Amino acid sequence: xxxxxxxxxxxxxxxxxxxxxxxxxxxxxxxxxxxxxxxxxxxxxxxxxxxxxxxxxxxxxxxxxxxxxxxxxxxxxxxxxxxxxxxxxxxxxxxxxxxxxxxxxxxxxxxxxxxxxxxxxxxxxxxxxxxxxxxxxxxxxxxxxxxxxxxxxxxxxxxxxxxxxxxxxxxxxxxxxxxxxxxxxxxxxxxxxxxxxxxxxxxxxxxxxxxxxxxxxxxxxxxxxxxxxxxxxxxxxxxxxxxxxxxxxxxxxxxxxxxxxxxxxxxxxxxxxxxxxxxxxxxxxxxxxxxxxxxxxxxxxxxxxxxxxxxxxxxxxxxxxxxxxxxxxxxxxxxxxxxxxxxxxxxxxxxxxxxxxxxxxxxxxxxxxxxxxxxxxxxxxxxxxxxxxxxxxxxxxxxxxxxxxxxxxxxxxxxxxxxxxxxxxxxxxxxxxxxxxxxx
Amino acid sequence: xxxxxxxxxxxxxxxxxxxxxxxxxxxxxxxxxxxxxxxxxxxxxxxxxxxxxxxxxxxxxxxxxxxxxxxxxxxxxxxxxxxxxxxxxxxxxxxxxxxxxxxxxxxxxxxxxxxxxxxxxxxxxxxxxxxxxxxxxxxxxxxxxxxxxxxxxxxxxxxxxxxxxxxxxxxxxxxxxxxxxxxxxxxxxxxxxxxxxxxxxxxxxxxxxxxxxxxxxxxxxxxxxxxxxxxxxxxxxxxxxxxxxxxxxxxxxxxxxxxxxxxxxxxxxxxxxxxxxxxxxxxxxxxxxxxxxxxxxxxxxxxxxxxxxxxxxxxxxxxxxxxxxxxxxxxxxxxxxxxxxxxxxxxxxxxxxxxxxxxxxxxxxxxxxxxxxxxxxxxxxxxxxxxxxxxxxxxxxxxxxxxxxxxxxxxxxxxxxxxxxxxxxxxxxxxxxxxxxxxxxxxxxx
Numbered sequence: 001x002x003x004x005x006x007x008x009x010x011x012x013x014x015x016x017x018x019x020x021x022x023x024x025x026x027x028x029x030x031x032x033x034x035x036x037x038x039x040x041x042x043x044x045x046x047x048x049x050x051x052x053x054x055x056x057x058x059x060x061x062x063x064x065x066x067x068x069x070x071x072x073x074x075x076x077x078x079x080x081x082x083x084x085x086x087x088x089x090x091x092x093x094x095x096x097x098x099x100x101x102x103x104x105x106x107x108x109x110x111x112x113x114x115x116x117x118x119x120x121x122x123x124x125x126x127x128x129x130x131x132x133x134x135x136x137x138x139x140x141x142x143x144x145x146x147x148x149x150x151x152x153x154x155x156x157x158x159x160x161x162x163x164x165x166x167x168x169x170x171x172x173x174x175x176x177x178x179x180x181x182x183x184x185x186x187x188x189x190x191x192x193x194x195x196x197x198x199x200x201x202x203x204x205x206x207x208x209x210x211x212x213x214x215x216x217x218x219x220x221x222x223x224x225x226x227x228x229x230x231x232x233x234x235x236x237x238x239x240x241x242x243x244x245x246x247x248x249x250x251x252x253x254x255x256x257x258x259x260x261x262x263x264x265x266x267x268x269x270x271x272x273x274x275x276x277x278x279x280x281x282x283x284x285x286x287x288x289x290x291x292x293x294x295x296x297x298x299x300x301x302x303x304x305x306x307x308x309x310x311x312x313x314x315x316x317x318x319x320x321x322x323x324x325x326x327x328x329x330x331x332x333x334x335x336x337x338x339x340x341x342x343x344x345x346x347x348x349x350x351x352x353x354x355x356x357x358x359x360x361x362x363x364x365x366x367x368x369x370x371x372x373x374x375x376x377x378x379x380x381x382x383x384x385x386x387x388x389x390x391x392x393x394x395x396x397x398x399x400x401x402x403x404x405x406x407x408x409x410x411x412x413x414x415x416x417x418x419x420x421x422x423x424x425x426x427x428x429x430x431x432x433x434x435x436x437x438x439x440x
Numbered sequence: 441x442x443x444x445x446x447x448x449x450x451x452x453x454x455x456x457x458x459x460x461x462x463x464x465x466x467x468x469x470x471x472x473x474x475x476x477x478x479x480x481x482x483x484x485x486x487x488x489x490x491x492x493x494x495x496x497x498x499x500x501x502x503x504x505x506x507x508x509x510x511x512x513x514x515x516x517x518x519x520x521x522x523x524x525x526x527x528x529x530x531x532x533x534x535x536x537x538x539x540x541x542x543x544x545x546x547x548x549x550x551x552x553x554x555x556x557x558x559x560x561x562x563x564x565x566x567x568x569x570x571x572x573x574x575x576x577x578x579x580x581x582x583x584x585x586x587x588x589x590x591x592x593x594x595x596x597x598x599x600x601x602x603x604x605x606x607x608x609x610x611x612x613x614x615x616x617x618x619x620x621x622x623x624x625x626x627x628x629x630x631x632x633x634x635x636x637x638x639x640x641x642x643x644x645x646x647x648x649x650x651x652x653x654x655x656x657x658x659x660x661x662x663x664x665x666x667x668x669x670x671x672x673x674x675x676x677x678x679x680x681x682x683x684x685x686x687x688x689x690x691x692x693x694x695x696x697x698x699x700x701x702x703x704x705x706x707x708x709x710x711x712x713x714x715x716x717x718x719x720x721x722x723x724x725x726x727x728x729x730x731x732x733x734x735x736x737x738x739x740x741x742x743x744x745x746x747x748x749x750x751x752x753x754x755x756x757x758x759x760x761x762x763x764x765x766x767x768x769x770x771x772x773x774x775x776x777x778x779x780x781x782x783x784x785x786x787x788x789x790x791x792x793x794x795x796x797x798x799x800x801x802x803x804x805x806x807x808x809x810x811x812x813x814x815x816x817x818x819x820x821x822x823x824x825x826x827x828x829x830x831x832x833x834x835x836x837x838x839x840x841x842x843x844x845x846x847x848x849x850x851x852x853x854x855x856x857x858x859x860x861x862x863x864x865x866x867x868x869x870x871x872x873x874x875x876x877x878x879x880x881x882x883x884x885x886x
Contacts, residue, residue, distance in 0.1 A: 295880075316544055327877070354857050361859060410809045411810060431770055
């Protein structure tokens with residue numbers, strides 16, 4: 001069973017990372033805390049070709065940044081005389097890349113694979129903010145990532161959204177105010193994990209039965225609390241509070257629409273089943289992840305307002321990936337699906353710009369659409385598209401500067417700014433990290 | 441059952457590919473008056489003698505018969521393809537793939553990459569498992585890869601012997617152009633059988649692996665000597681044997697030891713896979729002790745030993761450059777390795793080390809260009825260099841008269857991710873740009 005071929009792509013490792021049992025984590029929930037305010041100087045990036053992700057390409061453009069936010073973008077941008085100037089003449093400027101499916105910096109604690117329903121697992125409890133992978137992805141232009149639970153469980157844990165401010169502390173790296181996402185999975189992974197133990201679910205029938213059961217219990221739980229709250233409201237002093245249960249609370253949060261639902265699945269029939277189940281229990285699906293067969297039912301996915309986060313060209317590593325197809329993104333896009341390219345790999349997260357370049361020749365995808373697939377579209381999936389993902393006034397100044405056309409094999413990141421500060425500079429000595437403090 | 445479906449699928453795809461060939465407008469030699477195909481107006485990347493802008497390349501009977509400027513005389517009756525604005529280059533060569541050994545990784549029934557029952561398995565021959573009808577080959581070749589090494593998996597120290605393939609043909613026999621072209625020897629630490637103290641078996645350490653290898657090579661040497669003595673006695677029976685009117689009994693054949701003999705004699709290369717400094721030192725000691733002819737493989741985290749590698753003169757398959765650097769290194773430590781090696785005069789080649797995405801081979805070379813590898817060297821590392829390393833440069837690796845007509849036409853830089861391949865010729869036959877994936881695309885496009 002152990003894979004012997006070493007040098008297959010990162011998914012192999014991930015497959016194992018996703019399946020190998022994880023350790024229990026402390027039940028320390030809580031929203032992501034905003035970082036303490038930092039002071040920023042005025043910065044202006046001058047003279048580059050801007051790929052804005054929202055309004056096309058701007059030749060010889062400038063960006064004025066104040067207090068960590070983009071203030072102005074365009075060919076004629078006014079900035080204070082004392083602003084720090086970053087000369088981008090001859091260079092390319094893009095929004096920071098956003099990876100909407102990543103498992104880095106979790107110290108392999110990716111799967112609490114001891115039960116198919118673990119919505120109360122909090123990835124924040126496993127967040128290893130010293131992981132060098134955060135730095136390596138940063139050096140590839142990634143400024144924001146969604147760090148997800150693995151795919152062993154039908155309903156896994158709750159994700160964190162990070163900004164790649166490598167060198168800073170844990171809470172400073174969390175994306176302030178980002179909505180909470182939860183990971184679902186169906187298909188071969190849960191089947192294999194529980195099936196090999198002769199437990200439920202070992203089939204796709206079992207997959208969805210387990211979910212229905214969980215949501216029914218969550219409904220009952222919500223009702224007991226609603227009844228109790230109603231009694232309290234009426235002034236019933238004898239009313240006793242039901243037991244708080246973290247798992248049922250988390251499930252209830254899904255039904256209450258408080259969590260963005262991110263579903264790992266591959267096959268066309270499963271997208272349909274997942275969407276029917278969501279309708280049955282009244283929650284919304286934010287995105288299908290991997291989604292290799294999205295092209296087969298793209299109309300239905302688009303009609304449900306669900307996005308996909310996929311790879312350009314991975315396929316064939318398991319049955320549910322057998323019909324994977326590099327034209328998946330083009331067909332889905334054509335039929336109105338919001339498409340993101342993601343890594344799900346500690347290798348590929350470092351070069352998502354190449355993935356976007358690659359997708360351009362599978363189905364003649366435009367530069368604009370390709371750029372969106374690694375910036376504003378994944379930002380939408382994560383729920384932070386009002387904050388990052390494009391070069392627009394009012395957005396966080398998360399910006400990458402490239403030495404040549406970014407959507408190509410040989411392009412290198414020169415500088416990465418997050419919230420207006422330089423976190424990576426290829427020309428800087430050592431690791432190229434002006435804000436890295438040794439020993440962290 | 442499932443396997444049957446896979447086989448059926450593969451057959452459908454293969455049949456579809458074959459069926460498409462005659463229907464396609466043109467290529468086949470019998471469709472042109474004299475079996476001649478001309479690519480006119482393209483930018484020829486010859487690899488061996490520079491770039492010819494607005495050039496002419498002529499193929500006939502599966503070979504390149506002319507490579508020249510616009511003024512090149514075009515034979516009458518030739519089928520002319522206008523490739524103005526396109527780039528023309530030799531078919532790419534991938535120096536390590538698992539094509540034909542895997543259909544779906546997760547399904548053991550379609551996965552013949554590794555005989556994991558023992559570490560010393562030099563008598564495993566890739567050609568015995570190679571599945572010519574695999575759906576992966578059409579997917580691969582339409583992106584411009586026309587030739588590849590097929591290697592067994594790297595989980596054994598000696599997992600078997602590689603074959604060299606051409607990515608077109610009606611059968612395994614036609615596609616495998618060189619059997620047992622080289623023998624991988626893996627010493628990356630992952631061949632240890634040490635998953636836990638409870639379930640470990642020998643060799644569970646690097647000491648064990650190295651010792652086991654030394655013993656295996658010594659056994660093979662002894663075996664070769666025994667056979668040599670026998671052959672000698674058979675050819676020149678000594679007096680004693682004559683008296684007794686008796687020829688000597690041959691030694692018992694041992695496939696495992698027999699397989700190693702050509703490598704001990706330096707007749708074929710051993711592909712020596714290591715990643716870290718310490719493993720490189722040990723593996724080089726072994727190679728030296730047994731006088732092996734070596735092609736180094738991987739060597740992704742050996743930055744302090746590059747001069748030592750250069751001094752050996754061994755060529756290197758470098759990569760994947762997507763391996764993570766060591767904890768203390770810069771993010772680009774591995775990305776830079778091809779440039780660092782080329783700068784020291786080391787002959788390098790790239791490999792995908794993959795099955796399903798062998799098609800992405802040129803992008804690794806392109807990425808290395810970003811990190812300082814001269815463009816021409818990058819292109820060579822997926823064409824002429826591997827052709828030379830594998831001893832097939834008489835036929836492959838450049839656009840030169842007399843070489844096999846494995847030629848690719850694309851709408852841009854072959855190393856760039858955005859480039860689209862427009863024509864692929866293998867042995868002078870145009871390959872339809874059809875695969876399992878294009879068929880699904882066409883089925884669901886509208």
